[in-house]
Amino acid sequence: MIPSSFNRVHIDYDALRHNYVLLRKNAKESSFLAMVKADAYGHGMVECSRVLEANGCRIFGVAELREAVLLRQSGITSAIYSMIGFDHKDAGCFCEFDITPLAYDVPSLEALSRAAVKSGKNLSVHLKVDTGMNRLGVYLEGLQDLLDNVKRLPGLQLGGLASHFSCADDRESSSTSESLARFAEFQDIGSGESSLMYHIANSGGTLYFPESRCDMVRCGISLYGYYPEGRKNVEKEGLQPVMSFTTRVLQVKTVPAGSGVSYGHTYITERPTVLAVLPVGYEDGFSRRLSNCGEVLIRGKRAKIRGRVCMNLCMADVTDIDGVAAGDEVVVLGSMGKERITADEIAARIDTISYEVLCMIGNNNER
CATH class of the missing domain: 3.20.20.10 (Alanine racemase)
Structure with a gap:
């Protein structure tokens, strides 16, 4: 197996x-x-x-x-x-x-x-x-x-x-x-x-x-499920996104203020920070260009990516999200609670289009 x-x-x-x-x-x-x-x-x-x-x-x-x-x-x-x-x-x-x-x-x-x-x-x-x-x-x-x-x-x-x-x-x-x-x-x-x-x-x-x-x-x-011009909002009676992408929290750790995160320490914490380590990276179609600008959904709330996205891992800031634990589901693309992350949103963050985002994610992961 x-x-x-x-x-x-x-x-x-x-x-x-x-x-x-x-x-x-x-x-x-x-x-x-x-x-x-x-x-x-x-x-x-x-x-x-x-x-x-x-x-x-x-x-x-x-x-x-x-x-x-x-x-x-x-x-x-x-x-x-x-x-x-x-x-x-x-x-x-x-x-x-x-x-x-x-x-x-x-x-x-x-x-x-x-x-x-x-x-x-x-x-x-x-x-x-x-x-x-x-x-x-x-x-x-x-x-x-x-x-x-x-x-x-x-x-x-x-x-x-x-x-x-x-x-x-x-x-x-x-x-x-x-x-x-x-x-x-x-x-x-x-x-x-x-x-x-x-x-x-x-x-x-x-x-x-x-x-x-x-x-x-x-x-x-x-x-x-996407409009060619890249709409930010999904219409209730319109097209419906067909793909969603989830992962899980691997580890939760607290680091002190002034700590560098990930390769090159491109992010330095400004306060004691709780990080959720996620098993998703650019190998999985989660672009390295999402370093320090991407977001994911954990427990129905948005969590910002901190530091560089690695080949297989990245870190999300869950300091303001109560109770995050290893094993929690994480939505990279899709909906959780009242929040939704679309391929258009991801595309806007990395200066591309939904087409590329969907191909990158969908062709690099188990469906």
Whole structure:
């Protein structure tokens, strides 16, 4: 038997279902793709996909082909889109495992064609176009060449055009409307093709720009309970965070005023201080940048992190919290009593976004 960790990541499938239903309703008549890349943003790709598929989700999106194959091998029967390209030697996996590729250059199309011919299958391909993100995708002047090559190459069928917003988390930015206008130009070029699926809306587009929903929306962070712009407060009837993270107090000790705490003594106590030693550190996704600024919940109250966060340990100041003892539960992410710590709050403290916080915690701990 393998002993369990002090640290536990809890995944609330009821919250995941709630978010899916809410977002699916928001998408109106558009098809709905659930982004489960990056191990479902740290929530568990296979487990979350099974829950979503059981509740009606019929399209999933991942980043890499490897993720798509793992998802198919886990028993997911719905459509799976692989979004960021592939090693050409692995092109046969798209046919073998019935996965939809997004392509953005001719060599990729040629590799897919060879694989389709070899397998005797007709492979549906979506083309990735760039509407201002300046990341993956072909610009407007290069689209016709890709369309011509899809027609030229045997075994390929054009399934759709896809792009991605760069600023849909900012409702005031003009970038989203500009990107959508560019996407319309791509659609004009592709309008001669029959039955194409057009999709560009991420979570921000789905929630804030209804005109961007097109034929399909692709929701990621919102499925897991967070708004793309990083809201400080969770709305009662809105999205519900799916992940929480708990640990336990290992030891409680009292140190005198003037004592240095942790590596480098970056914190010096100003009074006799009661410290709770916690078995969580940057190995567990609790960022070292939370040194001297992070907080956790103990006995329903906030406790500040004192000193540097270590690889496996950190110290919380519980001087003003009565009765803290070894074994007490500690909430690193989530709710205790009337208090709540969200991934948005943690992200604000370390100058990042909820996406990174969730991935760091969820991929480094027992779920």
